[in-house]
Amino acid sequence: MNLIAFAILALLAATAVTVARMRDLWAAIMFTGIYSFLSASWMLILDAPDVAFTEAAVGAGIATVLMLSTLALTGKEERATTRSPLIPLLVVTVTGGALIYGTLDMPHFGDPSDPIHLYPNPSFVEKSQEDMHGLPNVVTAILASYRGYDTLGETTVVLTAGIAVILILRRDESHPEQQESP
Amino acid sequence: MITTMLTATSIAILTTMTLALIRAMLGPTVFDRVLALNMFGTKTVLLICVVDFMSGRDDFLDLALLYSLMNFIGMVALLRFTEHGSFGEETVT
Numbered sequence: 405m406n407l408i409a410f411a412i413l414a415l416l417a418a419t420a421v422t423v424a425r426m427r428d429l430w431a432a433i434m435f436t437g438i439y440s441f442l443s444a445s446w447m448l449i450l451d452a453p454d455v456a457f458t459e460a461a462v463g464a465g466i467a468t469v470l471m472l473s474t475l476a477l478t479g480k481e482e483r484a485t486t487r488s489p490l491i492p493l494l495v496v497t498v499t500g501g502a503l504i505y506g507t508l509d510m511p512h513f514g515d516p517s518d519p520i521h522l523y524p525n526p527s528f529v530e531k532s533q534e535d536m537h538g539l540p541n542v543v544t545a546i547l548a549s550y551r552g553y554d555t556l557g558e559t560t561v562v563l564t565a566g567i568a569v570i571l572i573l574r575r576d577e578s579h580p581e582q583q584e585s586p
Numbered sequence: 587m588i589t590t591m592l593t594a595t596s597i598a599i600l601t602t603m604t605l606a607l608i609r610a611m612l613g614p615t616v617f618d619r620v621l622a623l624n625m626f627g628t629k630t631v632l633l634i635c636v637v638d639f640m641s642g643r644d645d646f647l648d649l650a651l652l653y654s655l656m657n658f659i660g661m662v663a664l665l666r667f668t669e670h671g672s673f674g675e676e677t678v679t
Contacts, residue, residue, distance in 0.1 A: 405640065408633070411600045415607060422611050430616075430667070434623050437660050438607070441630045441653065449637060453649055460649065465656040469663045476667065 405449065412446045427482050433471045440464040454543075473573050589640070596636045603629045616668055620661070627657030 419439045426432040440463030447456040511518045529542055535549065547555055603626060610622035631650045638646035 405637070408596055408600065408637065411604075415603060418607060418611075431610075431619055434610070434619060434664060438610070438623060438626055441627060441657075444649075444653070445630055445634060445637075448634060448646060448649060453645060456649060457652065460653055460656050464653075465659050468660045472663055472667045 409446060409449050412442055412449070416442045416446065427484065428480070429475055429482055430472075430480055432482075433468060433475065436471070437464050437468045440467070470569065470573075477573070592636055592640050596633065596640070599629050599633050599636065603633070620664060620668070623664075624657065624661055627653065627660075631657070 416439065419435055419442060423432050423435045423439065426435065440459055444456040444459040444463065447453075447459060515521075535545065606622045606626045606629065610619050610626065613619040613622060631653045634646055634650040634653065638644070638650070
């Protein structure tokens with residue numbers, strides 16, 4: 405199982421480097437699709453099927469289609485940069501090093517004495533059984549009942565973002581020269 | 587016995603994934619890349635099924651189904667874009 409995770413992580417790194425080096429944007433979008441599939445599989449191996457579900461649906465499905473429709477409005481090629489890549493490389497290296505340093509303090513994966521398993525205390529789970537009024541599981545109860553307003557706000561943000569994207573991508577009917585023949 | 591078989595299968599699938607990824611990186615034409623990507627998606631579905639049987643859980647198979655659907659949608663979108671240069675007259679939602 406660990407070997408599969410390592411192999412997937414190696415493939416992820418290879419894909420990421422390829423995306424960064426790619427000048428053909430069409431192929432780069434294709435590789436971001438591969439990247440989402442791989443990271444979703446990795447999350448699945450880490451036992452987080454709900455996150456993997458979202459990543460597969462949003463990252464591999466909707467994001468690919470949205471980026472392609474953006475590409476239909478812009479060009480297919482990326483201009484070669486003339487600036488030196490040294491400063492961005494330095495920033496990325498320092499940020500990556502800081503993130504890795506941050507993980508050193510984290511508790512071991514699956515450790516039963518993790519803070520996340522002790523706080524909020526287990527009575528949270530027991531109480532939600534009574535509070536959830538027939539909802540099938542605790543995650544749904546927390547998302548839809550305890551955090552109802554929070555979820556409503558999130559959904560509003562997502563709806564607004566969706567409307568904005570559709571407005572940007574929409575073809576203007578009053579300018580027929582913008583329409584392309586099918 | 588079963589574990590050995592599943593391990594061998596997963597190694598074979600991972601090798602195929604690597605080869606498909608290399609083809610997608612090198613691929614001179616668009617269609618090499620599309621074929622490689624499609625194959626990569628299929629292999630991901632297979633890998634998830636193998637992992638599912640290795641860990642003895644049943645709920646990953648649904649995800650494998652979702653992956654194959656997503657792979658199909660992404661492929662259709664890519665090919666339509668390649669063919670028309672846009673998504674045609676329909677609005678994209």
